[in-house]
Amino acid sequence: MASSIELAQFLLIRAVELDERGRWTESLTFYQDGVTELLKHVRGLSNKGDQQKIRDKIETYINRAEVLKGKLDEKKKMGNYHEQIEIANNEKGVTYEKLFGRFLDENVEQIDVTDPYIHNKHQCYNFLQFCELAIKNCKNVKRINLLTTYADRPQHSNKTARVKQEENLKQLQESLRKMKITLNINYSNTLHDREIVLSNDWVIKIGRGLDIFCHVPEFSIGFTDLSLRPCKETVVNIFHRASLIK
């Protein structure tokens, strides 16, 4: 059972580090995953004394997570919670789920995605993966609004790219329609900002938009599982705007 305890240590060290740096929502998920690994470890122990030691640790981490959750709720009420995540060049292990999956919950009915680069095949796949995550995490989502630019912006007139982009997104729209979710697609030619706004008042701003993963060939490790691909350097800002919209 060495690997459970090693993984638990890794996760909990990271939880404490994120906690100290004020990245509480991330820290909470690391505490939770760490405790899960400790639970696996405790199952493998036969000595009652050893078991009790680990259970005391579990208790400590759960208590800390509860304190953190209380602080977070307070900050959210005051509308001034803000966290920043830096993704390093070539960093691996990143997924949309890990980055911001914890903000996609059953309170989300509408998602507004503004991202100028949902153009090429791999960018349409990114948006597909985002929608798949949204469907899994947001049981009550009814509407996804995408605002992007046409693949054939004035300076690069390329009808084929635009036709493919529209075909891909319409296919996704049809697939979502069958699940009773409306995907509205709108195009603008003057778009620079990138943001994802959830109707539970969380706002996710990724410097590069959804296009944060390095390219890999089609039948290579990491093609379908994004956590195995290296990332491009970028910064993610997440904040809650509860007090702003009242």
Place this chain on the structure above:
Amino acid sequence: MASSIELAQFLLIRAVELDERGRWTESLTFYQDGVTELLKHVRGLSNKGDQQKIRDKIETYINRAEVLKGKLDEKKKMGNYHEQIEIANNEKGVTYEKLFGRFLDENVEQIDVTDPYIHNKHQCYNFLQFCELAIKNCKNVKRINLLTTYADRPQHSNKTARVKQEENLKQLQESLRKMKITLNINYSNTLHDREIVLSNDWVIKIGRGLDIFCHVPEFSIGFTDLSLRPCKETVVNIFHRASLIK
């Protein structure tokens, strides 16, 4: 926090049901996931009495999981553990991870996959997703041996399909080589059996091989996340052969 407790109830009811039916390795993961959800729920409770009630439940489930693990170890030692999983037609929520991810661990150095149908693009994607899972779960895997048939079997002579099959699998081979994992690809024309043999002595037999998911178009929900796709009806048999190979 209604959803955590609802999810916990769902998971734990399933854990107990699987436990009673003797599907212990699956039951263990449901107990674990259920306890994780109870931990999330307990964090959201402010009343100390309510917290204690849930913690008592957590304790009960952990104890049961420990008993189960002991029984499982004993059965494995005797070499007669065998479980059967039936996947219904159109069932959703199935992934390779959920089906048999719990058997892929750090003790696996070699994986032998015998599957006559790693031919078409979607079947090569299936095998890619299997390899991605293996890499994530088996930290010490060094070798994956694939035995399949050529896409142009004598009765369907189609050179193009065969060329594409070889190209796809070679691309995967090259990608694995960069991670210091050898993928050996061998072809047979007299292959009927389907099985995955792990060097930690678990054997996984899926009636249909890896090709258990229904087709969805390329930019549709479920194309990259297999848990969102319906399945074809099939039976999975998993057994341990510790005593056989001694």
